[in-house]
């Protein structure tokens with residue numbers, strides 16, 4: 001799915017090409033990411049959605065080469081950031097990119113702050129490491145940042161420990177750390193999942209504003225289509241480690257092409273539904289990632305599958321600018337006369 | 348109210364914080380649930396939803412107020428009568444696995460309430476368990492499995508089957524789908540909707556996801572910082588939210604359409620800042636620290652009482668109630684809520 005959203009000529013900010021990640025475990029080889037490709041321009045926002053275990057987190061952590069100490073992991077493909085392949089950098093070079101040019105908000109934010117270090121120090125430390133700022137300068141900038149992300153009375157709260165902050169405020173601190181060095185790319189893994197709805201809206205608005213102010217690109221990983229609609233220009237749908245569909249966000253809701261995307265859209269109770277409307281679950285379970293998958297990974301659950309689907313893996317089919325769907329029926333489905341403008345409303 | 352399954356009046360529950368400071372977690376809440384009705388309770392974390400539900404079953408003691416459950420005043424019951432009443436009011440919890448005994452098999456777990464309360468002999472029990480398994484869509488061959496051998500959705504079905512086996516009058520569901528993945532969540536929501544339609548059971552359904560609450564509930568109550576700030580029939584609440592906080596909540600439901608940015612800005616305006624601490628609650632209206640319409644007098648002095656929204660009443664007690672000094676003057680927000688199709 002390369003080329004999506006790229007202006008001819010200018011190299012994109014991020015280019016992920018045929019990225020595959022597998023873990024060698026006692027239970028066998030787990031293919032956590034399988035053939036992921038996408039590009040991202042400066043200032044652009046990409047949403048990554050999919051069920052639990054579909055590879056959203058691993059796919060994004062491998063951009064930063066963040067793996068567990070004891071993981072026996074194999075990564076293939078290329079991750080080009082401003083033309084440099086991050087997979088080939090030395091560990092020292094990589095540690096400059098992490099938190100410097102690429103910021104990250106982790107899936108479990110409430111535990112990723114150091115509980116015994118004052119909140120302000122945690123932001124200042126990252127600043128000093130990446131910008132070489134003096135202690136005083138880092139402190140001043142930290143207070144500005146905490147203020148910017150909406151921590152009231154930032155100068156005084158600088159010295160407090162994380163436990164005296166509410167969940168929403170800790171998440172703001174995580175945002176402050178992630179954007180402290182004005183990264184060109186921010187990866188936010190489920191940035192609002194643990195938060196209440198009004199606080200979620202505040203954090204999403206903050207991310208959106210920071211993105212506009214600093215021109216940073218954003219990858220938002222979520223299972224919530226509402227979050228995608230509110231933050232992303234384009235969206236990538238993953239299933240069983242593979243990219244299924246990649247399209248502009250408005251296409252997702254108007255003309256989703258892939259049967260899996262359609263299925264996902266029908267799963268969620270939504271406001272566009274009338275109350276008490278029946279949901280239509282996708283029958284069956286996702287495949288085990290330890291077993292080789294010859295065809296389309298969604299084939300066993302797909303109600304549209306044809307013979308070919310089980311035998312051969314469908315390549316991404318280009319359906320328009322920035323719209324790709326990895327389905328053997330993609331073109332046929334795109335031509336549907338009665339293309340529903342609300343796929344979840346289908347009978 | 349007579350004939351109500353649950354009727355709560357001016358309930359107050361106090362706790363002590365870990366350093367011994369007393370605080371009020373539920374502050375003068377009233378609510379009624381009729382037979383077969385599903386009451387949705389929403390509000391942000393820590394606002395007292397679970398405490399209210401537990402106090403309604405007297406699993407948590409309350410300091411004042413009155414609770415009538417299945418026609419009985421809890422204050423008049425002794426321990427034995429209370430336990431007998433509670434078995435007709437089971438709970439379903441957020442974490443399906445954590446609420447199932449890992450050493451028992453599925454059949455035993457589901458039949459346990461019958462055994463504990465001595466409601467059926469062994470043979471009847473097994474027949475009843477299999478009947479419940481069928482009702483909640485658990486294949487018969489899972490009877491001998493242990494919880495770890497089940498998927499998350501199957502585990503939650505076991506919890507639901509166990510809750511329903513005593514032919515309850517009221518089922519309390521505390522965030523029953525929050526911990527489940529989207530595809531499993533859809534199955535469980537459908538199951539709960541089916542059960543709501545098929546059985547004559549009332550549900551108290553607690554959730555923080557408003558779209559989920561709307562999907563299942565007949566009436567919805569909105570709590571904020573220990574108080575019930577608004578209560579109305581489901582479509583009325585979502586189409587015409589009156590309390591500024593409810594308006595913020597409804598606006599914060601992210602739609603799968605465009606206009607996300609404007610929506611976020613609207614929430615920011617209606618619900619700015621952080622939720623205050625229960626240990627140091629604001630004077631007057633609980634919402635005054637975040638409310639764009641708050642005035643010094645009366646909002647910061649007087650606690651607003653629940654008022655019936657004129658014109659919204661479509662029968663005896665099916666009214667729309669709101670606790671806000673300024674509700675009548677507050678403009679309807681442009682939350683772009685198209686009526687459901």
Ligand SMILES: Nc1ncnc2c1ncn2[C@@H]1O[C@H](COP(=O)(O)OP(=O)(O)OP(=O)(O)O)[C@@H](O)[C@H]1O
Nearest residue numbers: 023030032051052053054055056057058059071289
């Ligand atoms: N360190 C690891 N060792 C082995 N397998 C792993 C490891 N990390 C992840 N996996 C597996 O890789 C697959 C993808 O995991 P990943 O965390 O990327 O999913 P996800 O899409 O982020 O899911 P969620 O929505 O639950 O966060 C899963 O099957 C997971 O079990």
Ligand SMILES: Nc1ncnc2c1ncn2[C@@H]1O[C@H](COP(=O)(O)OP(=O)(O)OP(=O)(O)O)[C@@H](O)[C@H]1O
Nearest residue numbers: 362363364372391392393394395396397398399625
């Ligand atoms: N046993 C207890 N002792 C002391 N404080 C408690 C106890 N149980 C709950 N609390 C506190 O009372 C308040 C209300 O808690 P409750 O669990 O009812 O909230 P909730 O609305 O259910 O929140 P959530 O959505 O997070 O489940 C919270 O501040 C909580 O920390």
Ligand code: SF4
Nearest residue numbers: 632635638646671672
């Ligand atoms: S009573 Fe006042 S502060 Fe409270 S919600 Fe109404 S307008 Fe806002």
Ligand SMILES: [Mg+2]
Nearest residue numbers: 056057058107
């Ligand atoms: Mg993840």
Ligand SMILES: [Mg+2]
Nearest residue numbers: 396397398521
């Ligand atoms: Mg609770």
